[in-house]
Amino acid sequence: MHPAPLQRPLYGSARRPGCAPQPEHRTSSAAWLQGVLAMFEAEGLDVPALLHDAGFDPASVRHQNARFPVDEITLLWQHAVARAGRPTLGLDRMLAATHSRIGTVGHAMACSADLGEALQCLARYMAVISDATAFSLAADARGCWLVMDHTGGSLPIPRQRVEYALLTVLMQCRWLTRRELEPLAMEFVHPAPADDRRHREAFGCTPRFGAQANRMLLAAADLALPLPTHQHELGQMQAQLLDTQLERLGQTTTSTLVCAEIARRLPQGEPRRQDVAQGLGLAERTLQRRLQAESVSFQALLERTRSELARQYLAQARYSLTEVADLLGFVDTSNFFRACRRWFGMPPAQYRAQLWESEAAAAPLN
Helix, strand or coil: CCCCCCCCCCCCCCCCCCCCCCHHHCEEEHHHHHHHHHHHHHCCCCHHHHHHHCCCCHHHHCCCCCEEEHHHHHHHHHHHHHHHCCCCCCCCHHHHHHHCCCHHHHHHHHCCCEHHHHHHHHHHHHHHHECCEEEEEEEECCEEEEEEEECCCCCCCCHHHHHHHHHHHHHHHHHHHCCCCCCCEEECCCCCCCCCHHHHHHHCCCCECCCCCEEEEEEHHHHCCECCCCCHHHHHHHHHHHHHHHHHHCCCHHHHHHHHHHHHHHHHCCCCHHHHHHHCCCCHHHHHHHHHHCCCCHHHHHHHHHHHHHHHHHCCCCCCHHHHHHHCCCCCHHHHHHHHHHHHCCCHHHHHHHHHHHHHHHHHHC
16 A cells, blocks of 8 residues: 655745634644654654654754644644555544643633533634634534534645544543543545544444534533533633633634634535524624624635635545535535635636646655
């Protein structure tokens, strides 16, 4: 089996308006990266060599307050999968439970009254861990979908990073509740692997692949489970610390939640502001006021979310241009073509060809 070619980012793309930070500035925390590297080491990888291959300064990784651009993390995962020689890297419950490091966010989650409240805390403060990751909750008759979307870079996010992230959320839920809970369902955007045995073992159910979102369904009874570590006053203190960290990151929390809700609704058509407000549990006027305070409009967030998702979908050959237009909520392909000219300065087919040429140029690096 030959590892997939490593992909390098396209440079020189114009910065676009929208919710801060800009895509090329989206980052993950050093603490989270250190946990991922510890997992790689436990998987038998030579981490110093891996960091060298991916162009990382090992000293920078040890700085607790450092942040790393999303494309650098993507390249690291690509090199790790290539070195490991297997596409299921990280699909191990014990490793996900042992090496995930979410710091203050995890402390705040543990102070919550129940699991549902803890997951709301994770959604609010995910940017502290990585502002390239959008985590949201979507109600379902059986419980709640935990939806995860990685955005903000010029490279497609490796499937392994998505799978590992969702697995760490599952293991965090099990630790918080002290229960061996299992998801009711798992869905992934990427195609089905030749053998999904490792996925079934990791997630405790048979995932559905080729779905419209990367998400996990938890039962309503599990969400209502009380947490034995609940401490209201300590939780408020942790939230204040996290709010400060968000401000330092320049993270516009409401904008981030709006982007995630837009992304979730786009396959059903262009979402209206009032629908997004309802999905976030806000009055439309409240949402409008909060966005005005952050100096950003709903239309700019819609444009921003669509452009980032377009970049990801066009990098994947399995989507036709018509399918991409549908996934982005456009009523017809002509509107999608005009939007691509705004975002990328060229029609979608030409931009897709540019992405694929970049991938092909990186092939000799294997």
